[in-house]
Amino acid sequence: MISVKKTLTAMVSCVFALTATAQDADMDKFVSDLMSRMTLQEKIGQLNLQVAGDITTGQAQDTQVAGLIKSGGMGGVFNLKGVDKIKALQKVAVEQSRLGIPLLVGMDVIHGYETIFPIPFALSCSWDMSAIEEAARIAAKEASADGINWVFSPMVDICVDARWGRVSEGNGEDPYLGSQIAKAMIRGYQGDYSSNANVMACLKHFALYGAVESGLDYNTVDMSRLRMFNQYFPPYKAAVEAGAGSIMSSFNVVDGIPATANKWLLDDVLRNLWKFDGFVATDYGSIGEMITHGVGGDLKRASALALNAGTDMDMCSMGFIGTLEQSVKDGTVSEEAINTACRRVLEAKYKLGLFADPYKYCDTKRRKRDIFTADNRAAARRIAAETFVLLKNQDNLLPLKREGKIALIGPLANTRANMAGTWCVAYTPDKYSTLKEGFERALKGKAELLYAQGCNLMADSLRQRAAEFGKTIERGDDAALKAEALAVAARADVIVCAMGESADMSGECASRSDLRLPDVQRELLAELVKLGKPVVMLNFSGRPTVLTWEQDNVDAILNVWFGGSETADAVCDVLFGDVAPSGRLSMTFPRATGQLPMYYNHMNTGRPVPEGTKDFRKYATNWLDNVNDPLYPFGYGLTYTTFSYGKPVVTGSGRNFKASVTVTNTGSRDAYEVVQLYMRDPVASVVRPVKELKGFSRVMLKAGESKEVVLDITEKELSYYNAEGRQVFEPGKFDIMLGHDSRSLQSVSITAE
The missing domain is CATH 3.40.50.1700 (Glycoside hydrolase family 3 C-terminal domain)
Known part of the structure; x- marks a missing residue:
């Protein structure tokens, strides 16, 4: 018998689906009507994104940027601060261009606006999804109060090489933790777009930017697709599933082709496999940089390659606005491809509510009320301590x-x-x-x-x-x-x-x-x-x-x-004991730079050295001059108390299990513990990592208190992706590990069918 609760849930789901379908139909009708009145050059103009430059409010309409906007030659601007300045430019777009199409106004709001939160890598070490979502929500509230409606965040690039400086903008080395953070940040920034305190997120950098060779910025990336789908892609996919409105492509090459013009990435994976329905913008000037990479030859050819691959908006190279009309005449770009890109940009503006109210984000009273407030600062202080x-x-x-x-x-x-x-x-x-x-x-x-x-x-x-x-x-x-x-x-x-x-x-x-x-x-x-x-x-x-x-x-x-x-x-607060430290590492700390790249979820070699080995072993996988183990492992972190773990228990059958363990605060201080669940598939069709994070729970324990922590294991956790990006489940034995960090674990074996 179907329960009343299930029946009501199904009815509500149907209502939401019908509502979404009606909204999509309204948006499609509106955008189609607007595009029917646009010239080809106006459509191309929507694909042009430029830095606003040094604009004063009273002179905004006389600038070079304003001239482009009046002619319908710009779809968005970015990194312009000040609601008065932004409103002045928006007025130019809405009141002085032929069709009055409002602007997207973007900014690099990476970890706060004026109330600054910890750098994203630090936030990831909190393992606190509610705090991370709150930080993104406050950042969106402040940025939108100053006229911004689009933020170039979150950055979810996995990185296993700390030499790369942009580790600071990401969430560490783990795909599972990175995926949870990606979803939290999308929720925090975007909400449901109903409020002027929500903005559109721009997920970056798609794809694989964190895997640059030698940790050298903008460098080459080359890896197997099996590794892409299992180690690097999950946070991007999670953000897409969470509804990310836009995506920024990366500077690096993938399979020898710059991501900016990589059709396999932008169409085959992003749109066809993952069903992404937003728009893709380039990173700064990256269409022009394709020429330096050795692809395209000139700006006209590079621009055509990028558009045909699925890039919708050109940041700062002026390639689309300057060459696409001629490329249509030459037959190297179809007007249909331009229509598709233009529609995606216009739909983003529709979703933000800019056509309903072009000045939705231009309420000049909000700046004083919503930015760098006592409440925002208190939240930033509390979250920083975590x-x-x-x-x-x-x-x-x-x-x-x-x-x-x-x-x-x-x-x-x-x-x-x-x-x-x-x-x-x-x-x-x-x-x-x-x-x-x-x-x-x-x-x-x-x-x-x-x-x-x-x-x-x-x-x-x-x-x-x-x-x-x-x-x-x-x-x-x-x-x-x-x-x-x-x-x-x-x-x-x-x-x-x-x-x-x-x-x-x-x-x-x-x-x-x-x-x-x-x-x-x-x-x-x-x-x-x-x-x-x-x-x-x-x-x-x-x-x-x-x-x-x-x-x-x-x-x-x-x-x-x-x-x-x-x-x-x-x-x-932490140093003097008002708050007990609760952070846990989201990235491995090496003993020496020469150990890099280094990460806990590596694959075994045929001649592995067991974890904790101190002596050198000839003809095995180890260094002459150092041990293999890191200085501090992934997931590690101390606090002002101690915890003990009981024996883990795993119950269930088939492909659904529950792993539980009782954790006790054995010290004299109340504190958070992050209980971590790892898994290993020891026999598979392809080599699997020695362990992978598959769940965690951040739990407060008072001094002397014990709690049972239960974590779910489903088919998703037991599966991996093949080289085509399809989820694969293989029945058999799995090792389930629970503990304080990736090194301090107890193991239980299960058989999944």
Whole structure:
């Protein structure tokens, strides 16, 4: 008998389906009517996306950009800040062009607008999907309050090589975790488009950008399709299934063809296999860069290749607007292909509600009400604290007591602009606190704060490369700075070192060949350790860095990444024990840069070395000069308490199981534990990874409390993708593993049929 609940659910689903169908029909009718009145050049104009440039409100209609908009030659602009400026340009489009088609207005809102959240890689270390969705929702609310209706985020590129600087913009190395985050961010940004506080997301970078060789930005990507579908594609697919409205193609080549003009990627996979129904925009100038790659030969040919492959919008190369009309005359591009691309762009504007109300995102009252508010900042502070990962805590040095004399030393201790991290286009650093200011607030009336910069960020020869966007750190004489730091440290009871990367040492075009702490910082840290006093390292970074010496010599290490506008207070919340650290690594930390690329879900060789092996084994898969294991494994993270795990139990049959384990907080502090479920398929038609994350649960446990954590295992978790992107289930034995991280696991075997 069918239950009443199931019947009602089915009825509601039918109503939603009928409503969606009616909305699609309305949109189709509207867009078809509009396109029937458009000239070919006006259709091509909708495919043109340009930087707005330096526009003042009163002069907006007199700019070169405005001239293009009036003639119907531009579908969107980006990286223009200020609702008044945006409204002025939108008025040009709506009131002065022939057909009054409104503009898409985009921006690189990567991890916040003016209230800045932790960099995306840090957010992924929270393993908290509700917090990540909240961060995206607040970012959308602030950006839309300033006129933005389209954000170039989320970036979901999987990366297993920390030398690549854009690790900071992604979600780490794991396809399952990355997929959950991709869905959360799409939900947060877009909602259902009904509110002017929602924006359209632009998923990036499709595809495989995180797999560039040597971690060198914009570099070649070459891999099997089996690896694409199983290791790199899942987060893109998850975002598409979550309803991502647009997608940005990547700079790199795939199978020898630039992604910008790769028909297999954009049509066969994205649209035909995954049923994506939004539009595809290029990355900055990438159609023109196809010529440098060695494909196309000239801008006209490259533009035709890109459009015919499924690219809908050209960012900044002026290839579509300048050449497509002639290509139609030449017969290398059909008008039907231009119609298809134009329709996709117009449908995006319809979904956003811009045709119903072109000024939906131009409410000038919202800026004061919705941007950098106390509530937004409180959320950013709380979420930042969740992202910090405690890597070492010898003798429970942390949390620090608010007493005695505390020395704060390091080049990251008193810099305002570096706290937010990379890719903060709209940020307002003058409003943000330095770490030193946060310490002063946290310790006021309770402990004495001593401060010294201690050293420069790095040796003079490379320092300018790490401050390309004005995030400079005051430079002084290294010998004098060190002498001052040692004198200050000599007076202190405990030393806190704020060291690591500056904000622009990670991000786009910030590849590094050596991931150790920069030279002069290493030298200072070694001198401070020699004093014999407790030393805490606050490691600022936008990627996994090499902390092997620090692990062996420093008492406590807290990785704080770049926590956003509220970094200073969030660090103090965790350091002084108001919040227990709960972050877990979403990417493996190597012992040496030479181990890269490195990732936990690798495949076995025919001569593997067991995990934990310390001795060298001849004619086996290991290094002469290092062990195979990472310094810190994927999923790792400590807190201010301890947890114990009971024996895992797996129940079920066929292709549906439940894995359960009882977890107990055996310490004296309340804290979150992230219970992680991994799986291995030991016998398959193709080689499968040694383990894969297939589920997790972030659970709060009070001191002494026990909870049973139950995680589902379905056919989806038991399957993999073949080289055609089709899901494959093969019955047989599977190893189910539960535990604290990818290294600390207990295993149970099941048989699925």
